[in-house]
Amino acid sequence: MKVAVAAYPLDPVTDFDAWARKAAEWVERAEADLLVFPEYGAMELAHLDGSETAGDLEASLHAAARHGPAAQEVWADLARRHRAHILAPSGPWDAGGARPVNRTWLHGPDGTLGHQDKQVMTMFERSWDIRSGDPLRVFRVGEFTVGVLICYDAEFPALGEALVAAGADLLLVPSCTDTVAGFTRVRVGAMARALEGQCVALHSPTVGACPWSPAVDENRGRAAIYAPPDLGFPETGIVAEGAMDAPGWTRATIEPAAIARLRDRGVVRGHAHRGEAAAAARRFRA
Numbered sequence: 001m002k003v004a005v006a007a008y009p010l011d012p013v014t015d016f017d018a019w020a021r022k023a024a025e026w027v028e029r030a031e032a033d034l035l036v037f038p039e040y041g042a043m044e045l046a047h048l049d050g051s052e053t054a055g056d057l058e059a060s061l062h063a064a065a066r067h068g069p070a071a072q073e074v075w076a077d078l079a080r081r082h083r084a085h086i087l088a089p090s091g092p093w094d095a096g097g098a099r100p101v102n103r104t105w106l107h108g109p110d111g112t113l114g115h116q117d118k119q120v121m122t123m124f125e126r127s128w129d130i131r132s133g134d135p136l137r138v139f140r141v142g143e144f145t146v147g148v149l150i151c152y153d154a155e156f157p158a159l160g161e162a163l164v165a166a167g168a169d170l171l172l173v174p175s176c177t178d179t180v181a182g183f184t185r186v187r188v189g190a191m192a193r194a195l196e197g198q199c200v201a202l203h204s205p206t207v208g209a210c211p212w213s214p215a216v217d218e219n220r221g222r223a224a225i226y227a228p229p230d231l232g233f234p235e236t237g238i239v240a241e242g243a244m245d246a247p248g249w250t251r252a253t254i255e256p257a258a259i260a261r262l263r264d265r266g267v268v269r270g271h272a273h274r275g276e277a278a279a280a281a282r283r284f285r286a
Contacts, residue, residue, distance in 0.1 A: 001142050001256075003170075004032035004249045007223040007242050008089065009208040010044040010216055012054065016067070019045065020074050027078045027086065030249050034085045034141060036204040039102070039118075039151045040176040041089025043216045045071055057214045061128065065092040065100050072105050072112070079107035085141045087172050087204075090118070090150055092130065101133030102150060104174060106141075113139045116148040119159060128215070138166045143256040149193065151175040154186055154201075160193035161274065169259045171201040178218040187224070191237055194226045198263045198271040200239070200254050201226045207245050223250040230266040232258050 006026065013019040027035060045067040046053060046060035053059045068091060075088040085108045093103035095117070102118035102125065117133025118125075136159065139146045147163030147170070154160070154173045163171060173190045177183040183205060190201040205221025224241035227233035242250040263271045 001034055001144065002032040002251065002253050003034045003036070003202055003225065004030040004251045005036045005202045005204040005223040005225060006030075006038060006249055007205055007207045007221065007245075007247050008038050008041050009247045010041065010206060010210045010213070010219070012047045012051070012212050013044055014047070016048060016070065019048065019071070023074055024078060027082055027084070030084070030251075032084065032249075032251060034087075034202075036087045036172050036174060036202045037089040038176055038204040038206045039090045039104075039174040040216050041174075041206055042068060042071060042091025043210075043213055045091065047212065051212055054212050055214065057128065060213060060215060061092040061100055061130075065094045068093050068103075072107070075105065076107040076112050080109060080111075083109040085109070085113075087148065087174065090174055093117075093133075095133055097131060099129050099131045101131050103133060104148060104150065106139055106146075106148070108141070113141075116150065118150040119153050120156060122152045136162055138163060138168050141170070144170045144254075146170045146172060148172045148174070149190075151177070151186055154189035154193055156189075157192070157196060160197055164197035164199060164271065164274075168197070169199045169256065170254070171197070171199055173201055173203045175203065175221060176206045176216060176219060177221055178216075180220050183221040186221075191226045194237065195228045196270050196274070198228050198230075198266060198269070199259060207247055220245060222246070223248070225250065225252045225254075228262060228266065228268075228270070230268060231262050233262065
């Protein structure tokens with residue numbers, strides 16, 4: 001399967017049609033079967049309500065959430081027209097509670113597969129009062145089982161283990177980080193989850209300055225695809241990566257057989273031995 005991860009800049013879009021054209025242009029350039037967009041890429045929708053709303057943190061969260069359903073219709077239509085699976089940019093979403101959640105949607109050629117909410121909020125999100133939403137789940141995408149770890153979630157081994165235990169062999173990691181340190185934390189987390197689960201992680205960040213938004217004003221990172229540094233994959237664990245802070249797509253072709261072969265005959269067998277590690281951890285006494 002051809003996969004593509006976006007290093008995505010946020011633009012101060014002035015009307016919905018202009019935003020939809022941007023979305024269509026990005027999908028057309030991807031030339032892939034599975035497209036991954038970043039965390040909080042949907043915050044650019046807040047600018048549809050004007051610069052004053054976009055510049056107010058609380059107002060911008062609700063504006064982005066309000067435009068979210070219409071945006072998902074666009075992403076779903078693009079997935080159908082391009083016969084691709086698209087993990088749409090995440091953003092604030094009104095899930096019926098007192099506060100918004102951070103939600104992404106996965107759309108496929110034959111319809112929407114469902115959504116994934118972020119599990120663990122960063123300190124920034126806690127100050128915004130973004131809430132944790134629905135639990136983790138896995139999706140079937142072609143011959144792959146796919147899980148999503150939104151940004152900070154990728155830094156927690158237990159979350160990656162839960163998805164791998166449910167059959168995930170691809171982990172999609174959309175992120176939004178305002179420093180190189182923040183980006184590196186997610187990068188290290190994504191690489192570690194790929195190593196532990198003997199799977200492939202697809203990391204998509206926001207990039208570039210966004211001075212009109214207090215939520216996503218600075219964005220650092222590079223798009224990349226990670227795998228265990230073992231049988232059939234690069235010795236660095238980096239299958240492909242884009243330039244730092246440069247908008248665009250990073251692509252690779254991933255074969256299900258390559259992951260199965262790695263898990264069956266790799267130099268290390270983290271996927272097979274994770275039960276032993278868990279048992280050893282239970283025996284530990286401080």
